Amino acid sequence: xxxxKKLQILKDMININSTNGHEEQVANYxxxxxxxxxxxxxxxxYDKDRASLVSxxxxxxxxxxxxxxxxxxxxxxxxxxxxxxxxxxTESDGKIYGRGATDMKSGLAAMxxxxxxxxxxxxxxNGKIKLLATVGEEVGELGAEQLTTKGYADDLDGLIxxxxxxHRIVYAHxxxxxxxxxxxGKNAHSSMPEFGVNxxxxxxxxxxxxxxxxxxxxxxxxxxxxxxxxxxxxxGGNQVNSIPEKAKLQGNIRSIxxxxxxxxxxxxxxxxxxLNKKENVKLELIFDYDKLPVFSDKNSELVKIAKNVAKDIxxxxxxxxxISGTTDAAEFTKAKQAFPIIIFGPGNETPHQVDExxxxxxxxxMVDVYKRIAVDFLNK
Ligand SMILES: [Zn+2]
Numbered sequence: 246x247x248x249x250k251k252l253q254i255l256k257d258m259i260n261i262n263s264t265n266g267h268e269e270q271v272a273n274y275x276x277x278x279x280x281x282x283x284x285x286x287x288x289x290x291y292d293k294d295r296a297s298l299v300s301x302x303x304x305x306x307x308x309x310x311x312x313x314x315x316x317x318x319x320x321x322x323x324x325x326x327x328x329x330x331x332x333x334x335t336e337s338d339g340k341i342y343g344r345g346a347t348d349m350k351s352g353l354a355a356m357x358x359x360x361x362x363x364x365x366x367x368x369x370x371n372g373k374i375k376l377l378a379t380v381g382e383e384v385g386e387l388g389a390e391q392l393t394t395k396g397y398a399d400d401l402d403g404l405i406x407x408x409x410x411x412h413r414i415v416y417a418h419x420x421x422x423x424x425x426x427x428x429x430g431k432n433a434h435s436s437m438p439e440f441g442v443n444x445x446x447x448x449x450x451x452x453x454x455x456x457x458x459x460x461x462x463x464x465x466x467x468x469x470x471x472x473x474x475x476x477x478x479x480x481g482g483n484q485v486n487s488i489p490e491k492a493k494l495q496g497n498i499r500s501i502x503x504x505x506x507x508x509x510x511x512x513x514x515x516x517x518x519x520l521n522k523k524e525n526v527k528l529e530l531i532f533d534y535d536k537l538p539v540f541s542d543k544n545s546e547l548v549k550i551a552k553n554v555a556k557d558i559x560x561x562x563x564x565x566x567x568i569s570g571t572t573d574a575a576e577f578t579k580a581k582q583a584f585p586i587i588i589f590g591p592g593n594e595t596p597h598q599v600d601e602x603x604x605x606x607x608x609x610x611m612v613d614v615y616k617r618i619a620v621d622f623l624n625k
Contacts, residue, residue: 246365251358251609252341254278256334258350259343263317268380268388271316271350272298275357275378282361289392291380297388298378299397302364303623307372308402310547310622312360312615313389313573314353314590315382318345319597326599340602351603352407352590352611353378359615368616372623375401382573385534389576398580403547403622405615406572409592411607412559414551416587417468417567420500420538420575422509425493426451426517428481429527433488441488442525445481448492451528452476454516455496466501468567469538473499495533499569502540510535536575540567545585547622554617555589558610589614 261270269288275298276286286300298316321331321344329335331344341351360374377397381387392398408415428448433441459474474496481492500506510532517530542548543565555563574586591607 246358246362248609251354251612252336252605254358255341255346255351255354255608256343258354259334259341259345260332262332263345264320265317265381265384267294268316269294269296272296272378278357279361282364284361284364286376289395289397291388291391295380297380297392298376299392300360300376301373302360303370303373305373307370308623309373309375309400310619311375311377311398311401311404311577312356312407313377313379313404313577314349314356314407315379315388315573316353317381317383318348318350319383322599328600331601336605339605341605341608342600342602344601346595346601346603347409347592348596348601349408349590349592351592351608352409355591355608355611356405356407356615358612359619362612363616363619368620370620370623372402374619374623377577379573386536386571386573386576389573393576393579398577399582401577401580401582401584403584404574404577404586405547405551405618406574406586406588407590407611408572408588409596410589411591411593412555412561412563414548414555414563414565414587414589415568416541416543416548416565418539418571418574418588419469419569420506421534421536421571422498422500422506422532423495423534424513425495425531425533427529427531428492429529430488430490430492430525432490435486435488438488441490444489444492447520447526447528448481448494450520450523450526451516452494454520455513458512458516459498462504464501464503466503466540466567469501469540469569472501472504500538502538506535506537536571537578539572539574539578539586541586546625547585547587550621550625551587551589551618554614554621558614558617
């Protein structure tokens with residue numbers, strides 16, 4: 246494929262405003278692009294105007310390597326602060342500017358182009374590449390969750406997430422749990438509290454217990470660091486001379502493989518159940534978000550291949566590392582069989598920022614990197 250066309254594809258994708266939704270327009274664009282090269286792609290509807298996209302190239306027997314990227318982007322923020330309009334991709338000093346340039350339309354475009362080129366070159370593959378382009382990554386990894394539930398990740402032998410890592414390969418990240426606790430009491434005049442039940446007092450019973458529990462978890466992962474818990478939102482009551490009837494808090498946990506999400510959730514449920522045995526305590530616990538930590542083998546074949554290919558093409562020793570933030574891998578890792586995962590994609594430190602951009606060289610080199618990783622992995 247001509248270099249100019251590769252740049253145009255990325256620009257076209259940036260120009261589709263897929264801020265927290267409307268991913269179907271990106272899916273339609275990619276489906277049409279793949280069809281130009283006689284590659285079929287299936288849309289998996291998530292909601293109105295929202296669809297993930299699944300496509301394959303290669304042979305039906307043999308291993309399956311997935312290329313995955315999300316099609317949604319975050320809000321552009323204050324548009325007046327952008328040098329170039331966020332949804333009119335602009336080329337300037339060797340970079341392409343626009344929302345999603347780094348996070349992560351460049352990674353997704355590079356993956357799709359790699360598939361097209363391998364298909365066009367009639368490269369013999371002893372297995373297949375499976376594209377998993379997702380919706381709603383930024384707001385809860387919704388598409389990855391749906392695709393995993395529907396079994397689309399059950400046949401994978403390896404997964405590359407094209408999130409921006411620059412010249413680094415990520416093989417581990419923390420998990421994340423969000424929860425809400427609602428406390429229900431009974432209103433009364435604050436001069437006669439004996440007629441009411443103070444929802445704030447009862448909520449604080451939970452706060453104290455959860456702090457005690459989470460501080461007792463003294464485990465650290467050598468790569469990812471500490472298990473982290475924070476109560477981040479709290480509210481309750483509505484008038485200074487009334488005993489509050491309602492109070493609520495929200496907490497966030499950053500989990501590590503040593504303390505798995507299930508254990509943490511069970512402990513929170515236990516705290517709530519114990520407190521609810523007390524007179525007048527009525528607490529309700531809701532898990533809003535449950536993403537697993539990802540900790541792939543750093544000596545896996547996929548990591549070794551990626552490192553070698555990157556060194557060869559980029560001409561740099563590419564370091565391996567772990568990160569705090571979660572990705573779609575937190576959902577895909579719930580698939581039936583375990584498989585190695587790496588996060589490796591073009592991009593820099595500008596995701597979610599004004600003037601988000603990607604270096605054209607980095608974008609183009611990753612097309613070749615993805616192609617070679619796929620060939621080496623499938624034909625090993
Ligand atoms: Zn992203």
